[in-house]
Amino acid sequence: xxxxxxxxxxxxxxxxxxxxxxxxxxxxxxxxxxxxxxxxxxxxxxxxxxxxxxxxxxxxxxxxxxxxxxxxxxxxxxxxxxxxxxxxxxxxxxxxxxxxxxxxxxxxxxxxxxxxxxxxxxxxxxxxxxxxxxxxxxxxxxxxxxxxxxxxxxxxxxxxxxxxxxxxxxxxxxxxxxxxxxxxxxxxxxxxxxxxxxxxxxxxxxxxxxxxxxxxxxxxxxxxxxxxxxxxxxxxxxxxxxxxxxxxxxxxxxxxxxxxxxxxxxxxxxxxxxxxxx
Numbered sequence: 001x002x003x004x005x006x007x008x009x010x011x012x013x014x015x016x017x018x019x020x021x022x023x024x025x026x027x028x029x030x031x032x033x034x035x036x037x038x039x040x041x042x043x044x045x046x047x048x049x050x051x052x053x054x055x056x057x058x059x060x061x062x063x064x065x066x067x068x069x070x071x072x073x074x075x076x077x078x079x080x081x082x083x084x085x086x087x088x089x090x091x092x093x094x095x096x097x098x099x100x101x102x103x104x105x106x107x108x109x110x111x112x113x114x115x116x117x118x119x120x121x122x123x124x125x126x127x128x129x130x131x132x133x134x135x136x137x138x139x140x141x142x143x144x145x146x147x148x149x150x151x152x153x154x155x156x157x158x159x160x161x162x163x164x165x166x167x168x169x170x171x172x173x174x175x176x177x178x179x180x181x182x183x184x185x186x187x188x189x190x191x192x193x194x195x196x197x198x199x200x201x202x203x204x205x206x207x208x209x210x211x212x213x214x215x216x217x218x219x220x221x222x223x224x225x226x227x228x229x230x231x232x233x234x235x236x237x238x239x240x241x242x243x244x245x246x247x248x249x250x251x252x253x254x255x256x257x258x259x260x261x262x263x264x265x266x267x268x269x270x271x272x273x274x275x276x277x278x
Contacts, residue, residue, distance in 0.1 A: 013060035018044025028095020032059030042265035057194030070103035124209030125236030144199035151193035173258025218277035224252035
């Protein structure tokens with residue numbers, strides 16, 4: 001089922017299905033809920049209600065004016081969870097969605113039964129050291145953080161700009177149809193800026209994260225076999241949380257849930273239901 005919800009002053013698009021305990025899946029950039037399309041029915045088959053929202057500024061959700069923080073996004077999702085009738089969820093975030101998932105777990109720890117962070121660096125816990133190209137960091141963090149300028153410079157060039165990222169991030173799990181849907185979304189008015197806004201407040205996000213409480217719920221760190229190096233995220237998670245596990249998704253890149261959905265669904269279900277967390 002696809003629907004929209006008015007929460008926290010924004011209009012969030014989400015896709016949901018299944019029945020049972022809630023699993024919330026938060027996508028990365030430059031994607032939308034479709035990053036989870038292949039894994040959603042498999043998770044539903046394991047006995048979960050699966051909810052995949054488009055973060056504010058992305059996909060078919062609204063694009064607010066100005067900048068917003070990961071805590072703002074966390075508030076959106078906290079309210080969405082309540083809107084959908086759930087008080088507790090298993091939470092999975094990848095890329096910028098992992099940053100939002102971490103912020104949500106910090107702001108509302110009672111919302112999150114278990115947390116999965118994947119294919120990201122955490123603001124306040126390792127990201128900042130990898131934002132500076134002069135010391136080997138990734139150039140795109142700084143460019144995207146200048147959200148208005150980045151949107152101006154990529155206007156009319158959306159397909160050329162995004163296609164390179166998609167090709168690097170996927171081992172075929174993101175299909176041509178997925179790319180066409182993403183291009184449809186990112187060529188909508190103000191959509192590129194909406195995507196770049198996830199980067200605009202990363203330094204503020206880091207300061208907020210460092211000042212928050214340490215997480216007590218079980219945390220699983222996942223990376224694709226051909227995705228980002230795991231150690232940076234793992235080290236950051238161990239500073240931010242007290243119970244941290246790790247695993248590697250075989251034959252998968254950055255978009256691991258699309259590249260290897262069956263393995264991903266089985267691993268997530270095992271983590272969610274095992275006692276103690278495995």
